[in-house]
Structures are given as C-alpha cells and as structure tokens.
Amino acid sequence: MEGCRRIIDFDGCFIAWAVVDSETKHSWSFFINYLKEDLQLGTGDGLTVMADMQKGFHAAVEELLPDTEHRRRARHVWSNWHQEWKGEERRKQFWRCSKAIFEVKFRSELDKMSKLGNDNCDDLLHYPEKSWVRAHFKEHSKCDVVENNMCETFNSWILSCRHKLIITMLEEIRRKIMTRQCDMIKFANTWISEISPMARLTLEDNKEMARGCKVLWNADVGFEIGEELEPEHFVEHWYRKDTFLKAYSYFIQPIPNMKMWPETNNPKIEPPTPKPMPGRPKKKRTKGKDEPKKMRYGKVSRKGGKRTCSKCHQQGHNKKYYKVQKHLAKVYNTLQKHLAKLHLQA
Incomplete structure (x- = not known):
C-alpha cells in the first residue's frame, strides 16, 4: 500500500470488500479486524477513516482503531440537519461551511448561516466540526474530501x-x-x-x-509570499x-x-439467512433529498419544459385542462340551481 494515502472510506471500496447479513457492531468488528491485520494499522495512529452514520460502525472503530481520525460524510450530516432546517439558501450555505479551508472562513460562513435561522447553527454544531468541516481536518492523510463519491461510484459500478x-x-x-x-x-x-x-x-x-x-519585502532577506520557486x-x-x-x-x-477448482472439505458458502423486515422490500437505495433523480433509459424529464395541449395545440396546458374546466362548470351550475331554489323558497 506504498502508493496509497492513509485514508479509508468505509462503505464500498476496492481495497477490500465483504458480504455480511446486516450492518451491526459485530459485522463491522469482523471486517475491521481483518483489515487491521492485513494492512497493519495498529491503533490507527496517522490514519483517517470516513463513513456515514452506519449502525455499529462508530463503536467498532473506537474499540479497534482508537487513535484514528474519524470523519463523517457531509451529505449525511446535511440530510439529518435538513429535516429541521429546509431551504435552498440554507443548503448552499451549509456546503460553504463544510468546504471552508480556514477556520476564520468557517466562522465567517457560520455567521452568515445564523442569519437564516435563530437556532440552526446550534443544531448544526451538534455534529463535531472536526468530522465534517474541511478547515478542521488533519493534514496527515493529504486528502480534504468531504464527500464519498468514490464509494458511491464503486457501489454503482458493481450493481x-x-x-x-x-x-x-x-x-x-x-x-x-x-x-x-x-x-x-x-x-x-x-x-x-x-x-x-x-x-x-x-x-x-x-x-x-x-x-x-x-510580494512584500521586509528590506532584509524576508518576503511575505515565499521563495522564488516554481509552484510545481x-x-x-x-x-x-x-x-x-x-x-x-x-x-x-x-x-x-470454477469448474476447475479443487474440491475441499470446507463448508459450502451459503447466502445469509434472510430476515423478514417490516413493509414491502425495497429494490433501490433510498436517495437523499439533495441527490439528483436518475431518469429511466429513454425517458426525458418534463420539468422545466412547456406543455402543449393535444386538443387545441396551445401551450401552457394539456388536454386534462378541459376535463377540469368541465367539472368546475358542472359544480358551478349545480350551485346556481341550489341558490335559485333557496331564493324561491324564501
């Protein structure tokens, strides 16, 4: 692993993968134990791990890699915080806070966030800053990513x-x-x-x-910017x-x-025993509200397009518009007859 930076994103990664029945502390401990032994991670000193809020993961890491830097994916922090504090402007300001490269810049963006709601900053700072704010990341990993695009790409790749x-x-x-x-x-x-x-x-x-x-010179041998070297x-x-x-x-x-594999007396690898879950089983991953919706092949989104009526060929409505108008006219006539009958009785 000489050419790899010391950061591991736990979700789906091409360094190692495993098949487990569910995400629990036991299954994460099983996986991390083997990874720790193979990569000689020790107690995790000088290592950065990144993951979302997976069940049992944090407890397993704290137990097996206590000295590691632990980051959370900013998108998962946003998804939880977004449930209480909605709005496009808050979303943009959140990412400005997360991607700030200096602590001064982060505090400045946080002040702007406070103007969008009285308590939204308190709720946001409930999550440790060092786990999702770029300005607080340690430098030993030489990696400042706040997202998990690599893992999501891998998951899609093996779908x-x-x-x-x-x-x-x-x-x-x-x-x-x-x-x-x-x-x-x-x-x-x-x-x-x-x-x-x-x-x-x-x-x-x-x-x-x-x-x-x-470039500011101090009249001696010092300069404000740096040495005269190529940036490379x-x-x-x-x-x-x-x-x-x-x-x-x-x-x-x-x-x-596989037909040429030698026979062994080891037990056969069987799939995990299925556990009945409440509700209808899902076939697709539940996406966050800020994730783009992927259209099916051959389908084009109607969002932002102009509708054309197939009946009158005018833009701005479709043929269902006439059904609605017909229904409204029927309701209006019924109300007029009812009011006329009440007027005669009076």
Missing part, C-alpha cells in the same frame, strides 16, 4: 453483480477489480506530466490566482505519477474457471 449468487458475485467483482488495475496503469501512461491531471488543474487555478498577489515543487508526492503507479504495483492474479 449488476450484487443481484447474483454469492460465488458468482464475488468472482465478477474480482474480475472487475483486476481489469480496473490495468485500466489505471494505462491511464497513468497518458499523463502529460509527472503531476496527476486533477492536481494539475488545481495547480493551474492557483497559479492564475497567484498572479494577482503582491510544492505539489505533494501523493499527486505524482510514480506514487500513483505504486498504488497499482500489486496485481490480482487470475484463477481457473
């Missing part, structure tokens, strides 16, 4: 495999990971410099902003090509077809 029999599922995931390693090595060979493409984009943006900075010298080695290739220097070896 077709997860509905198959357990041996077939694990074999297909193994093959996909083996192929991915080849793709990553080919990708590294397309780099035009020793710095990764995404890090290069960030570097170029920072160089562009630095052109507007002023300050890029961490984690974002360079040789480090990237080290992460993929160990390969998953191919194995024979």
Whole structure:
C-alpha cells in the first residue's frame, strides 16, 4: 500500500470488500479486524477513516482503531440537519461551511448561516466540526474530501453483480477489480506530466490566482509570499505519477474457471439467512433529498419544459385542462340551481 494515502472510506471500496447479513457492531468488528491485520494499522495512529452514520460502525472503530481520525460524510450530516432546517439558501450555505479551508472562513460562513435561522447553527454544531468541516481536518492523510463519491461510484459500478449468487458475485467483482488495475496503469501512461491531471488543474487555478498577489519585502532577506520557486515543487508526492503507479504495483492474479477448482472439505458458502423486515422490500437505495433523480433509459424529464395541449395545440396546458374546466362548470351550475331554489323558497 506504498502508493496509497492513509485514508479509508468505509462503505464500498476496492481495497477490500465483504458480504455480511446486516450492518451491526459485530459485522463491522469482523471486517475491521481483518483489515487491521492485513494492512497493519495498529491503533490507527496517522490514519483517517470516513463513513456515514452506519449502525455499529462508530463503536467498532473506537474499540479497534482508537487513535484514528474519524470523519463523517457531509451529505449525511446535511440530510439529518435538513429535516429541521429546509431551504435552498440554507443548503448552499451549509456546503460553504463544510468546504471552508480556514477556520476564520468557517466562522465567517457560520455567521452568515445564523442569519437564516435563530437556532440552526446550534443544531448544526451538534455534529463535531472536526468530522465534517474541511478547515478542521488533519493534514496527515493529504486528502480534504468531504464527500464519498468514490464509494458511491464503486457501489454503482458493481450493481449488476450484487443481484447474483454469492460465488458468482464475488468472482465478477474480482474480475472487475483486476481489469480496473490495468485500466489505471494505462491511464497513468497518458499523463502529460509527472503531476496527476486533477492536481494539475488545481495547480493551474492557483497559479492564475497567484498572479494577482503582491510580494512584500521586509528590506532584509524576508518576503511575505515565499521563495522564488516554481509552484510545481510544492505539489505533494501523493499527486505524482510514480506514487500513483505504486498504488497499482500489486496485481490480482487470475484463477481457473470454477469448474476447475479443487474440491475441499470446507463448508459450502451459503447466502445469509434472510430476515423478514417490516413493509414491502425495497429494490433501490433510498436517495437523499439533495441527490439528483436518475431518469429511466429513454425517458426525458418534463420539468422545466412547456406543455402543449393535444386538443387545441396551445401551450401552457394539456388536454386534462378541459376535463377540469368541465367539472368546475358542472359544480358551478349545480350551485346556481341550489341558490335559485333557496331564493324561491324564501
């Protein structure tokens, strides 16, 4: 793991995966114990773990990796806080707070948040700042992400495999990971410099902003901005090509077809015993309110489009408009007759 930064996102990751019956402290302890032994994590000193609010996870980490830095995914913090404090402006301000890179900037954005509600900041600070605010992250991992896009991408990537029999599922995931390693090595060979493409984009943006900075001299040997070196010298080695290739220097070896596997006396791997859950079983993951809705193939969203009536070919309504108008006219006539009858009786 020489080329990997010391951060592990627990949800779905290509470093290790396991099949369990449910997310509990016991299942998380089982998984983390093996991961701790294989990667020689010790007590977690110098390690960062990131996860959502999964059942039993926090207790298992505190017990097995007590010295690790523990981060929460900002989207899950937002989802819980959003239930009480809704609104588009609050959503935007939340992400400004989460992505602030200095504590002063975070406090400034938090003051702006307080103007959008009296107690919303108190509810937000119920979650430890060091777990979801970029300004409070430790620097040893060299990773400032506040989201889990890598894991969500992995989960979507193996979605077709997860509905198959357990041996077939694990074999297909193994093959996909083996192929991915080849793709990553080919990708590294397309780099035009020793710095990764995404890090290069960030570097170029920072160089562009630095052109507007002023260098202040103290009349001796000191300068306010820094030394006269190329900005590329300050890029961490984690974002360079040789480090990237080290992460993929160990390969998953191919194995024979399942029919060629030797027979053993070990117990057969069976799927976990299904537990009846209340309500109708779900086939899809429940998405957060801030997640984009994915349309089915061949379907186009009508949101934001103009409706055209198939009856009169005018825009702004559809043919159901006439049914509603007809119903309203019928109700209106009934009320008129009832009022006329009451007038005659009077």
